[in-house]
Amino acid sequence: MTEVSNETRFLHAVQMGLGAWQWGDRVVWGYGQTHTDEDIRKAFDVSLSMGVRFVDTAEIYGSGYSERLLGQFLKDTEQPILIATKYFPWPWRFSKGFIPRALKGSLERLGVESVDLYQIHWSTPLMSPETMMEGMAECVKQGLTRTVGVSNFGQKTMIRAYTTLARYGIPLASNQVHYSLLNREVEKNGTLARCKELGIRLIAYSPLEQGLLTGKYSSENPPPGVRRSQYTELLKKLPPVLKLMQEIGLSHGDKTVSQVALNWLICKDALPIPGAKNATQAEQNAGGAGWQMTEDEVAKLDEATDHIREYATQ
Numbered sequence: 090m091t092e093v094s095n096e097t098r099f100l101h102a103v104q105m106g107l108g109a110w111q112w113g114d115r116v117v118w119g120y121g122q123t124h125t126d127e128d129i130r131k132a133f134d135v136s137l138s139m140g141v142r143f144v145d146t147a148e149i150y151g152s153g154y155s156e157r158l159l160g161q162f163l164k165d166t167e168q169p170i171l172i173a174t175k176y177f178p179w180p181w182r183f184s185k186g187f188i189p190r191a192l193k194g195s196l197e198r199l200g201v202e203s204v205d206l207y208q209i210h211w212s213t214p215l216m217s218p219e220t221m222m223e224g225m226a227e228c229v230k231q232g233l234t235r236t237v238g239v240s241n242f243g244q245k246t247m248i249r250a251y252t253t254l255a256r257y258g259i260p261l262a263s264n265q266v267h268y269s270l271l272n273r274e275v276e277k278n279g280t281l282a283r284c285k286e287l288g289i290r291l292i293a294y295s296p297l298e299q300g301l302l303t304g305k306y307s308s309e310n311p312p313p314g315v316r317r318s319q320y321t322e323l324l325k326k327l328p329p330v331l332k333l334m335q336e337i338g339l340s341h342g343d344k345t346v347s348q349v350a351l352n353w354l355i356c357k358d359a360l361p362i363p364g365a366k367n368a369t370q371a372e373q374n375a376g377g378a379g380w381q382m383t384e385d386e387v388a389k390l391d392e393a394t395d396h397i398r399e400y401a402t403q
Contacts, residue, residue, distance in 0.1 A: 113151020
């Protein structure tokens with residue numbers, strides 16, 4: 090692995106983060122029906138009390154409401170928080186100048202002068218990785234962000250981003266991707282290995298596969314809303330995986346299925362950022378860190394989920 094730069098060292102020291110996608114999102118997560126601002130505040134407070142100090146949000150989450158909520162919480166805490174947010178490449182944002190402008194909007198909603206990590210949410214054919222990174226370099230130059238990351242970038246676009254930033258003397262801090270026991274594409278296509286090689290921190294979103302790896306859903310009791318149709322086939326294959334996870338959890342002081350799922354990612358050198366709608370979920374998530382399953386247990390989970398879905402290669 091490439092030596093980690095001083096700028097990005099803090100990201101490699103973080104074992105667990107808190108994802109804020111659910112904060113204000115009505116379509117996927119039922120904000121206003123399944124959870125309220127008060128519930129989210131309790132999730133934030135519990136996370137902090139259990140040592141989780143890295144919060145990942147985005148300008149698109151809840152149409153900016155996630156950032157505003159986090160900004161309110163930050164005003165009421167004296168504890169140091171690492172803040173990450175993202176730029177969404179809307180089709181009308183086609184030049185690099187839109188990137189620092191968008192970050193200034195995020196900073197206003199967050200009520201801070203700079204963030205620790207600013208990420209491009211998705212790649213887009215309307216703006217090259219090189220142009221995007223030129224805009225991100227300007228954000229660093231203006232002191233609006235401490236480090237730069239990408240999200241949902243494959244190997245090729247990630248390396249183009251890495252190379253462009255290097256010309257400015259800026260390391261690519263992270264690549265945030267979908268990664269869980271039930272979605273191991275970044276392992277199969279080499280993205281995880283390349284991140285390790287280049288010293289890029291892989292941040293895993295949806296690490297609990299939108300609730301499937303908590304043990305509360307089954308074919309008879311599928312998740313609600315848009316998640317129901319998305320996971321029909323996967324739910325049928327889930328019982329033996331959950332049984333193995335329960336066995337592993339019991340051998341580590343009664344850890345839950347979700348804590349085993351999160352710890353597996355930590356063992357893979359990834360940084361999981363599970364979401365939390367309430368205090369109970371936040372407490373569960375935080376318990377995924379601070380311990381480590383054995384190499385043999387990791388290998389058994391690898392084997393159990395190796396062919397649970399088809400993967401594209403690149």
